Amino acid sequence: MKTALLLSGGMDSVAIAWWKRPDLALTIDYGQKAAKAEILAARQVCQELGVPHEVISVDCSSLGSGDMAHTEPAVLATTSDWWPYRNQMLITLASMRAIALGVKTLYIGTVKSDGESHLDGTPKFVEYMDGLMQYQEGGLRIAAPAIDKTTVELVRASMVPPGLLAWSHSCHKADITCGDCRGCNKYLSTYFELGPEYSGVT
Numbered sequence: 001m002k003t004a005l006l007l008s009g010g011m012d013s014v015a016i017a018w019w020k021r022p023d024l025a026l027t028i029d030y031g032q033k034a035a036k037a038e039i040l041a042a043r044q045v046c047q048e049l050g051v052p053h054e055v056i057s058v059d060c061s062s063l064g065s066g067d068m069a070h071t072e073p074a075v076l077a078t079t080s081d082w083w084p085y086r087n088q089m090l091i092t093l094a095s096m097r098a099i100a101l102g103v104k105t106l107y108i109g110t111v112k113s114d115g116e117s118h119l120d121g122t123p124k125f126v127e128y129m130d131g132l133m134q135y136q137e138g139g140l141r142i143a144a145p146a147i148d149k150t151t152v153e154l155v156r157a158s159m160v161p162p163g164l165l166a167w168s169h170s171c172h173k174a175d176i177t178c179g180d181c182r183g184c185n186k187y188l189s190t191y192f193e194l195g196p197e198y199s200g201v202t
Helices: 011-020 035-049 086-100 112-116 123-135 151-158 182-194
Strands: 003-006 024-029 053-057 105-107 141-143
Touching (some): 003 011, 011 035, 011 182, 035 053, 086 105, 123 141, 151 182
Parallel strands (some): 003 105, 105 141
C-alpha cells in the first residue's frame, strides 16, 4: 500500500525517511519562521533517497504562537514553542494531499519525548487522529513508527547515515540555526548522546 511521510526536515522525520522509505514525502510551509531551511533539508534528503517530494504552502502565520511565529506564546502555552493545534493542522493538510495521491498510510515523526511537553505528541493523540482519518472517506491511516523511541533510539534503530542526518534542521526560530531554542537544544543534546560516530568528534 502506498505510504507518505510528513517530512519536516528535522532529525526525527529525516531518520524515519531513511528507515521507512516512503513512496513520497510532504513538507508543509505553514508560515513558520524556519520554513525555507526545513524545505531545503527535506528536499535534499528526498533527493538522496530518490523519494518524490512535494511542498504544501498554506500561510497560517497569523494564527501562530511562540518561537515558530516570533510572537508571545498563547495563553495556554506550556512551552515557548507552542502553536495551537499545530500537529493536528499539519496532519490534516498533509492528509488532504496524501488522500488525493492514493496514499493509504501517512507516517509522522512523533517520538517519545514529544508527549512530555505537548498533548499532540502523545500516543493518545495519534490514536485519535488515526481514528478520525480512518473514519472518513478514503480510510487513511496515521502511523507514528517511532512514538515509543527517543530521538537517539530512533537514529540508532533506523541506522540513518551521519551525512544524511546532518542535513536536518531543527531550529524553531530561523533558517539559520539560533542555538537557543528547544529545537536547537534537542539537536545538540542528541548529537552529544550519539557520540563521535555522528558528531565527527574523536
